[in-house]
Amino acid sequence: MLKFTEDHEWVRVEGEIGTVGISDYAQEQLGDVVFVELPDIGKTIAKGDEAAVVESVKAASEVYAPVEGEVTQVNEALNDNPGLINSDAQGDGWFLKIKVTDASQLEALMDEAAYKAYVEGLG
Amino acid sequence: MNRQGRPTHTHVGKGPEDTFTGDRGLMAEAKLIFEQDSPGACGVDLPRRDGPASTRLGNVPVRSHVGLPDLAEPRAVRHYTRLSQKNMSIDGQMYPLGSCTMKHNPRLNEKLARLPGFADLHPLQPLSTVQGALELIDTLAHWLKTLTGMPAVAMSPGAGAHGELCGMMAIRAAIDDRGETRTRVLVPESAHGTNPATAAALGFTVDTIKATDDGRVDLAAFKDRLGPDVAAIMLTNPNTCGLFERDIIDIADALHEAGGYFYCDGANFNAIVGKVRPGDLGVDAMHINLHKTFSTPHGGGGPGSGPVVLSDALAPFAPVPFVVHGPDGFRLVEHHGQDGEAEKSFGRMKGFHGQMGMFVRALAYMLSHGADGLRQASEDAVLNANYVLAGLQDKLTASFPGPCMHEALFDDRFLKGTGVGTLDLAKALIDEGFHPMTMYFPLVVHGALLIEPTESESRETLDRFIATLRHLADRAHDEDGAEAFLSAPHHTPRRRLDETAAARQPILRWTPETTQQEAAE
Amino acid sequence: MRYLPHTAADRTAMLAAIGVDSIDDLFKDVPAGALLSGPIDGLPPHEGELGVERALGRMAARNVPAGSVPSFLGAGAYRHHVPASVDYLIQRGEFLTAYTPYQPEVSQGTLQTLFEFQTQVAAITGMEVANASMYDGATACAEAVMMAARLTRRDRTVFSGGVHPHYRDVTRNLVDFTGGTLVEADPDPTGTETLLDLLDDQTACVVVQNPTLFGQVADLSELADACHAKGALLVVVVTEVVSLGLMTPPGDMGADIVVAEGQSIGNSLNFGGPYVGLFATRQRFVRQMPGRLCGQTVDADGKRGFVLTLSTREQHIRREKATSNICTNSGLCALAFTIHLTLLGETGFHRLAELNHELAIAAADRLSSIDGVSVLNSGFFNEFTISLPGPAASIVDRLAEEPILAGVPVSRLYRDRPDLAPLLLVAVTETTTEDDIERLAIALGREVAQ
Structure with a gap:
């Protein structure tokens, strides 16, 4: 199940591994993504700390870790084809996988319905 | 840009309007110089070598190939003439680029900067041979100090952002000299991007202050943020919304009380020259963009010049070099501690002595205007911006109530539901023969349109500009009106450019392969 | 008004x-x-063109233009002949009075010249990419050191004793404020220093100049290898870019970043500014490069065009996370550079460099024939250091009265080093005549004999 943050990251946890990306709404706001900066594998990132950077033509945003964890994998495909984030933000356009240290942190995040309502509220 | 960063309305292939050559009358295509290589041709005549080459290059091998194209002078002159014709410019168009101050650039200033007595001086000539140059720097410094009401000025910074760096270095040095540690710099959210970048470059933490609903610094929020760790505030006044910060003296007083310094971003000084002296507002340091306020040409992106006026508290920390006037004429203090001076100077900002060529132009501008003309220029700049605001505020959505200072800020609420964005409107304005205003800055309003007409525009031009924007705003609301905007501009050497492709696969230089690919397509 | x-x-x-x-x-x-209730006190009222010309003309007349007398001044600023069409073209209003090309549809002129500029700079330095220029050589040098620190995640910089002191001071200033370390070798007039002892595995970069401040030239390939073996970058400074027409470029010697003062091509001396900083590096470092970049793309009709690109590195978007706080480049000076280098081309650039070198050899041979004068450099391009029996500054001051601008005394740049006081930097360009050299030699011979 996807869980969302107010900063428009999503995380999908399967077992102890969480996959992290940015929401479809976020990619639409950014416009064409031209570059991503991914973290080093093995790095531990606290919840809310910078995990990656995503750049479009005229904007750059930090991607924050929705939950704490150690980076186990990054999506190398984005280096050659950052457009994946635009075409499939919540699928093939994932950023990184982390080994989640504290699954209870997930509870504070929004589910898909709550996130949808949240985005609509942003106007 | 459009939202996606790439043109959404494309048509590829020849249409009936296309010509055999690809040129369209006065609108000529221009190959790169590298595609015009005529090996052996040359645009300069240099004496031929008699006899074999002798070199004395130690162990360095002689270079056999550089990779430059050969062109005779007529081809080079035509090439760059054609390229120039692809630019909008102040000479040709109203250029109301907010925050950038695109005022008239007098040619007298160019003429004087080219006098051999200024242009042909080496920076390290004996001082006895450059007394007039030092006098010019000293005279310009006097004007800058008098106009700002400040006791000192550092002349060497090369541009506005460089001036910011200089001012913030002086602040860091003054704090260090007091034996204190202050790490936080307050920056309003409407600030130019250079402000947080400068503070961060010097290791300060940037603390953003919210704006009030009327587009100014929230005094209460500001006071809440003050503390013993605050080094400075970096505040633009008039601010980037084109508004005068009403509470500026209270802000300065509270800041000084807390031991911080007031850095004023002087980018908008052109609104108040001769009307208000920043020294009377409690400013400790302020850079002056000679290329904006005092009309040295922007030149397609520089060179600028950014002298920084300093308060008594910061003056001892000013960078070298500086000019001093002694019994034997003018001297240059070029070194830390030289002749017992510059003991506390924080160091050096730039090679040699600053942007002398810009100093000559700025002083020519000042002497031409005089005290009365500079004041009148500020008044006219403010008058013009308010005239635009008054002429448009029932049709476009003004972000804040007037009066404004030298620029009028609108946001994109008036375009809601039209399918036309700020960018599209700007591109349509290009087709109407105006350079667009600044877009999407400041960040504090949505889809910003920041219009700075400057004092150089006549009433007639302003009326035409206002009428054009009113017309475009109406057209955006027409049924099917959006289409024409989304595909604009049409009457330009190039239509919208694909910025996404440029950034995803950067091509930053010509290579022989580039030309081959072009030919193949 | x-x-x-x-x-x-x-x-x-x-x-x-x-x-x-x-x-x-x-x-x-x-x-x-x-x-304020009225015009500021103490400043004159407005003035017509004639009056302003008189006022500034009077100041200009108090100076001795370098071109009006035999001049041998260099040390980072060089007097070359600039073709008349350069200054005509840069004064076209469409170039002179345009802003930064943020609206590419109506700025293709500026953008295409920047693309040509970037290509020319990459070519002459022997590097893969270059940016659209910096304020000047010294600030470009400081930015290169900051960039090396970002790339290596180290903060120790080693400076050769052959680098222009202004470049070192500007860099040191920024390094001090950002908490790094700058280690500096002793001034090196003869080019005999070895920097290997100063290089360690915490070093971000080594900064050397070629030709050095003192005019000495060197092959830097071994130094580049030594840097790379320690994981450090080699930054090469060039203050006289005409040398690149004759000498193997830094890129071919293994440099990672090349910064240069571009004033020599297209730009007048201007008493020190405005000049144009060149900045070139390897393609793989491009995202850590400061400053503006122009890139090629296509427009809505599929035609080739140019835009500013990779701007998310820059302050107006990245704010406190930008690679640098720099906003402007040195556009008009870069344009002058581009036009002049286009006029020179491959043929002219090479010949210009040869001519400078030939005249410098002639000057060095003539001056070293004077008793008491010796040339210190084993290899040089168009500038060399001579040693005099007494303080060079006082001789320079006396010759200025003739007037001959005899060169830059090293003490002007190294005030606290009496051991360097007898050294004089002598630069020769295509503007120098054989008669100029003879007049200098006679005057120096007379001074030295006294």
Whole structure:
């Protein structure tokens, strides 16, 4: 199940591994993504700390870790084809996988319905 | 840009309007110089070598190939003439680029900067041979100090952002000299991007202050943020919304009380020259963009010049070099501690002595205007911006109530539901023969349109500009009106450019392969 | 006032249209007491063109233009001949009075010249990419050191004793404020220093100049290898870019970043500014490069065009996370550089460099024939260091009265080093005549004999 943050990251946890990306709404706001900066594998990132950077033509945003964890994998495909984030933000356009240290942190995040309502509220 | 960063309305292939050559009358295509290589041709005549080459290059091998194209002078002159014709410019168009101050650039200033007595001086000539140059720097410094009401000025910074760096270095040095540690710099959210970048470059933490609903610094929020760790505030006044910060003296007083310094971003000084002296507002340091306020040409992106006026508290920390006037004429203090001076100077900002060529132009501008003309220029700049605001505020959505200072800020609420964005409107304005205003800055309003007409525009031009924007705003609301905007501009050497492709696969230089690919397509 | 279009009637009508009575109603947000009631005291009133020409002409006449006398001044600024068409073209209003090309559809002129500039800079330095210019060589050097620190995640910089002291000081200033370390070798007039002892595995970069401040030239390939073996970058400074027409470029010697002062091509001496900083590096480092970049793309009709690109590195988007706080480049000086280098081309650039070198050899041979004068460099391009029996500065001051601008005394740049006081930097360019060299030799011979 996807869980969302107010900063428009999503995380999908399967077992102890969480996959992290940015929401479809976020990619639409950014416009064409031209570059991503991914973290080093093995790095531990606290919840809310910078995990990656995503750049479009005229904007750059930090991607924050929705939950704490150690980076186990990054999506190398984005280096050659950052457009994946635009075409499939919540699928093939994932950023990184982390080994989640504290699954209870997930509870504070929004589910898909709550996130949808949240985005609509942003106007 | 459009939202996606790439043109959404494309048509590829020849249409009936296309010509055999690809040129369209006065609108000529221009190959790169590298595609015009005529090996052996040359645009300069240099004496031929008699006899074999002798070199004395130690162990360095002689270079056999550089990779430059050969062109005779007529081809080079035509090439760059054609390229120039692809630019909008102040000479040709109203250029109301907010925050950038695109005022008239007098040619007298160019003429004087080219006098051999200024242009042909080496920076390290004996001082006895450059007394007039030092006098010019000293005279310009006097004007800058008098106009700002400040006791000192550092002349060497090369541009506005460089001036910011200089001012913030002086602040860091003054704090260090007091034996204190202050790490936080307050920056309003409407600030130019250079402000947080400068503070961060010097290791300060940037603390953003919210704006009030009327587009100014929230005094209460500001006071809440003050503390013993605050080094400075970096505040633009008039601010980037084109508004005068009403509470500026209270802000300065509270800041000084807390031991911080007031850095004023002087980018908008052109609104108040001769009307208000920043020294009377409690400013400790302020850079002056000679290329904006005092009309040295922007030149397609520089060179600028950014002298920084300093308060008594910061003056001892000013960078070298500086000019001093002694019994034997003018001297240059070029070194830390030289002749017992510059003991506390924080160091050096730039090679040699600053942007002398810009100093000559700025002083020519000042002497031409005089005290009365500079004041009148500020008044006219403010008058013009308010005239635009008054002429448009029932049709476009003004972000804040007037009066404004030298620029009028609108946001994109008036375009809601039209399918036309700020960018599209700007591109349509290009087709109407105006350079667009600044877009999407400041960040504090949505889809910003920041219009700075400057004092150089006549009433007639302003009326035409206002009428054009009113017309475009109406057209955006027409049924099917959006289409024409989304595909604009049409009457330009190039239509919208694909910025996404440029950034995803950067091509930053010509290579022989580039030309081959072009030919193949 | 000739620059202000409004008449009094215009102003009155416009105030009425706005709905206020007086101009000061528009300044009502200025705190009471801070608004001045009339023109600032102590400054003169406006002046016609003739009056301004007289005032500034008087100041200009108090100076001795370098071109009016035999001049041998260099040390980072060089007097070369600039073809007349360069200054004509850069004064075209469409170049002179345009802003940064943020609207590419109506800025293709500026953008295409920047693309040509970037290509030329990459070519002459032997590097893969270059940016659209920096303020000057010294600030470009400081930015290169910052970039090396970002790339290596180290903060120790080693400076050769052959680098221009202004470049070192500008860099040191920024390094001090950002908490790094700068280690500096002793001034090196003869090019015999070895930097290997200063290089360690915490070093971000080594900065060397070629030709050095003292004119010495060297093959840097071994130093580049030594840097790379330690994981450090080699930054090469070039203050006389004409040398690149004759010498193997830094890129071919293994440099990672090349910074240069581009003034020699297209730009006057201008008493030190404005100049144009060149900045070139390897393709793989491009995202850590400071400054503006122009890139090639296509427009909506599929035609080739140019845009500013990778701007998310820059301050106006990245704010406190930008690679640098720099906003402007040195556009018009870069344009002059590009046009002059286009006129020179492959043929002219090479010949210009040869000519400078030939004249410098002739000058060095003539001056070293004087008793008491010796040339210190084993290899040089168009500038060399001579040693005199006494302080060079006093001889230079005396010769200035003749007037001959004999060169730059090293003490002007190294004030606290009496051991360097007898050294004089002598630069020779294509503007130097054989007669100039002879006059200098005779005058120096006379001074030295006294």
